[in-house]
Amino acid sequence: ERRLVMVPGPINYEPSVLRELAVSGLDHTSPEFVEIFADALGKLREIVYAGKEHQPVVIAGTGTLGMEASVTNFLTKGNRVLVVSNGYFGDRFKELLSRYPVKTDVLRPDTIGNGVEASRIIEVVEKEGYDLVTLTHVDTSTGVLQPIREVGKKLRNTGTILVVDGVCSVGGEEINLVEDGVDVLFTGSQKALGVPPGLAIIWLSPKALEKLKELKEPLSPYYMDLKKWVEVMRSYEEKKPVYFGTPAVNLVVALRKSLELILREGMENRVRRHMVLSEAFREAMKALGLGILASEKYTAHTITAVKLPSGIDAGLLVSFARSAGVAIARGLLKEVNYFRVGHMGPVNANDIIATIAVIERALYRQGYLSRLGDGLLRAQEVLARHG
Ligand code: PMP
Structure with missing residues (x-):
C-alpha cells in the first residue's frame, strides 16, 4: 500500500536504498563488505565535514544506543553533566544518566518552543565546570533547533566534552564537526540519513578519542565500549577487519548507498x-x-x-x-x-x-x-x- 510517511522518522526511503537490503552472500569479513564498510565510514566523515582525525563508528542499535554510548564512555563515577534540554529528547539524557553514578543538572529555555541562549550555557559551564555537556541539535518533540557553534568554540580548548544529539538533524541540517567544535555527535539511521531503523552512528573528535584512551573506569556497558568499536572501525578502514559484534551487514550496505545519494546531491x-x-x-x-x-x-x-x-x-x-x-x-x-x-x-x-x-x-x-x-x-x- 502506498503511504506517505511524514512522521519525524522513520520516513519514506529511496527504493534504490531499500534494494540494497536484499543483498545475500555478503558475510561481515568478506572483502566486498570490508570495502563497502570502509567506503561508508569515509562518506560519514564527508557529510559532517570531518577529516581523517575524526572517527565515525557504526553500531547496530537505535539512536538511544548512540545516546547512551556517547555519554557513558566519557564519564566516570562522580562526574558532573550539564544537559541542555529543549524537550522530550533533551530530558531523556537526564533520565538515562540517572542510572549512572554522576550528577546531572538540566538547563531549560524560558518557555517551551525556545532554545537556550549560548551565553547562558557558557556562563553556567564556566561557573560550574562540568565534565560533559549535552545539546540536542533538533529536539523532535518541539521542532526546536539548538545552535551549537558558539558553545562548541568555547568548550573546544577545555576539558569539557561536548556531546550533540543529531538524531533529528544529521543529513538535514548544517553541521560541521570541526567548525562547530563537537566532540561526540550521534544519530540514528532512520531519519534524514534515509536508511531503515537499526543503526546508531557516532562521530568522535580527536579530543574525544584522546579522552577515550585516558579515562580510567568509564561507565560504559560492555556492548557500548567505544574503545572496542573504534578498533573495529579502524580495522575495517585498514581493510583488515577484526571482530567484536557482528556488524548489521545489510543495513551498512544500504547506508553506503544512501550516503552516495546524499553526497551526489x-x-x-x-x-x-x-x-x-x-x-x-x-x-x-x-x-x-x-x-x-x-x-x-x-x-x-x-x-x-x-x-x-x-x-x-x-x-x-x-x-x-x-x-x-x-x-x-x-x-x-x-x-x-x-x-x-x-x-x-x-x-x-x-x-x-x-x-x-x-x-x-x-x-x-x-x-x-x-x-x-x-x-x-x-x-x-x-x-x-x-x-
Ligand atoms: N534523540 C532524538 C532527537 C530523537 O528524535 C530520537 C528518536 N525520535 C532519539 C533521540 C532516539 O532515537 P531512537 O528512537 O532511534 O532510539
Missing part, C-alpha cells in the same frame, strides 16, 4: 532543500491560522511542531491524515495541544503539498476551517519563489 543543496520545504510547510500552517511551536530564532528544518486551538483534537487530525494516506505524528508533550510533521531525507515539494492538503481537509472536517486551499496557496507561493 551535496550537503549544501540538501540543507537548502530542507530549508525551503520546511518554510513552505510552516508558512502554510500560519496561513491556516495555526501557530508554530518553535520560536523563529530556534526553528528546525527537519521537523515542524504545529499548535492547535484547544477545540481541535490532535488525535482525530492524525488518524484522519493516516486514513487519507499520510502519516503524521501526535505531539509528545502533554502540556501543548499540537501535532508534528517530519520533512527530511528524500522529501520533496509534492510530499509537502500532499501533506498540507490532507491537514486542510482534516481541519475542515473538524469545523476549524470554513474554506480550503489557503495553506496550499501559500505553500505554492513559497515553492514557486524558490524555483
